[in-house]
Amino acid sequence: MQADGEFDLIARYFKRPSPGRMLGVGDDCALMPLSAGCELAVSTDMLVEGRHFLTDADPESLGHKALAVNLSDLAAMGARPLACTLALSLPVVNHAWLEAFSAGFHALARESQCPLVGGDTTRSESGVVLSITVLGEVRRTHALRRDAARVGDDVWVSGTLGAADLALRLVLGRLPPDPERLRATRPALDRPTPRLKLGRYLAGVAHAAIDVSDGLLQDFGHILKASHCGADLWLDALPAHPALADLDESLRREILLAGGDAYELCFTARPLWREQIEVLGRQLGVPVARVGTLVRGQDLRVLDGAGQVVPVAYRGFDHFSEPCGDIA
Numbered sequence: 549m550q551a552d553g554e555f556d557l558i559a560r561y562f563k564r565p566s567p568g569r570m571l572g573v574g575d576d577c578a579l580m581p582l583s584a585g586c587e588l589a590v591s592t593d594m595l596v597e598g599r600h601f602l603t604d605a606d607p608e609s610l611g612h613k614a615l616a617v618n619l620s621d622l623a624a625m626g627a628r629p630l631a632c633t634l635a636l637s638l639p640v641v642n643h644a645w646l647e648a649f650s651a652g653f654h655a656l657a658r659e660s661q662c663p664l665v666g667g668d669t670t671r672s673e674s675g676v677v678l679s680i681t682v683l684g685e686v687r688r689t690h691a692l693r694r695d696a697a698r699v700g701d702d703v704w705v706s707g708t709l710g711a712a713d714l715a716l717r718l719v720l721g722r723l724p725p726d727p728e729r730l731r732a733t734r735p736a737l738d739r740p741t742p743r744l745k746l747g748r749y750l751a752g753v754a755h756a757a758i759d760v761s762d763g764l765l766q767d768f769g770h771i772l773k774a775s776h777c778g779a780d781l782w783l784d785a786l787p788a789h790p791a792l793a794d795l796d797e798s799l800r801r802e803i804l805l806a807g808g809d810a811y812e813l814c815f816t817a818r819p820l821w822r823e824q825i826e827v828l829g830r831q832l833g834v835p836v837a838r839v840g841t842l843v844r845g846q847d848l849r850v851l852d853g854a855g856q857v858v859p860v861a862y863r864g865f866d867h868f869s870e871p872c873g874d875i876a
């Protein structure tokens with residue numbers, strides 16, 4: 549018979565050997581050294597059943613995604629991962645689920661050299677709740693802060709936008725069934741790739757960065773607010789995922805500008821870095837698109853191919869506002 553006690557679960561699914569100079573799972577705190585000249589980067593993101601993932605989500609992919617969305621915040625700061633912690637609340641002990649979840653989690657942890665060094669495990673009275681904290685390091689003065697954008701900077705976006713949001717709409721039945729499009733977009737929703745290498749190489753080159761989790765306009769808007777800048781974004785330059793082709797144009801725009809779960813980097817940099825950023829993208833195999841420019845003021849304008857302002861009535865995902873938030 550399998551042992552189901554809290555400590556058995558931790559030992560079986562989460563305790564793994566930690567790198568030599570670290571103290572990992574098993575003590576009151578984890579310990580790890582920091583490199584000279586670096587500062588600590590810390591970020592926490594939760595994933596809640598029914599809100600961030602569906603009850604029948606594939607547990608291996610969920611383990612990957614839970615860590616990936618957190619690593620994405622380190623990427624957006626230009627930080628190198630050091631370690632992570634996992635707080636987990638479970639309604640029941642399901643060994644098949646835990647086996648797959650922990651395999652997905654540890655696989656990405658290994659790949660990104662971000663070992664799981666601690667956490668907490670409790671029973672939940674409702675669904676599965678996950679809270680992950682990532683710890684990273686970044687060279688002093690090199691972090692890609694939201695308040696570091698400057699008027700005249702180029703605006704860049706990595707990868708493509710819209711696939712995850714399109715997949716979610718299809719999965720939730722908010723769009724008519726389209727197996728072909730779902731097959732092309734589902735990996736973006738279920739298994740996002742944190743842009744860690746891109747973020748690290750941009751540290752010290754780019755000014756500001758953010759990862760697009762809630763939607764481009766909303767997340768880029770955080771940079772503008774923190775940096776006291778406005779911006780022009782060129783609609784036609786935005787890197788739309790190919791699966792968005794042939795969608796109704798207003799839906800395509802909404803998904804592109806406000807679709808969540810993208811986990812691409814939006815960053816700003818001086819125009820003199822253009823060529824190097826393009827070379828970097830090619831070397832890393834990560835497309836980078838120059839999508840706009842920072843201007844004085846505080847307005848974020850979206851311009852069409854003719855330079856006309858495109859009216860937009862949406863910003864992106866917000867847990868506590870309609871129509872996404874459903875809290876009374």
Ligand SMILES: Nc1ncnc2c1ncn2[C@@H]1O[C@H](COP(=O)(O)OP(=O)(O)OP(=O)(O)O)[C@@H](O)[C@H]1O
Pocket residue numbers: 592593621761762
């Ligand atoms: N409950 C909280 N207590 C303290 N700080 C918080 C709390 N919730 C969020 N924050 C902080 O507020 C800031 C914005 O958080 P937010 O979650 O919007 O950013 P993010 O994690 O980059 O985005 P997202 O969660 O959409 O991926 C961050 O500095 C975050 O650490």
Ligand SMILES: Cc1ncc(C[n+]2csc(CCOP(=O)(O)O)c2C)c(N)n1
Pocket residue numbers: 593594598599600601602716761762807808809865
């Ligand atoms: C079942 C289900 N419903 C809705 C969504 C969409 N969604 C949930 S949270 C979020 C923003 C990022 O999260 P946070 O801001 O909490 O970090 C988005 C786009 C989903 N992925 N799964």
Ligand SMILES: [Mg+2]
Pocket residue numbers: 592593594
């Ligand atoms: Mg957050």
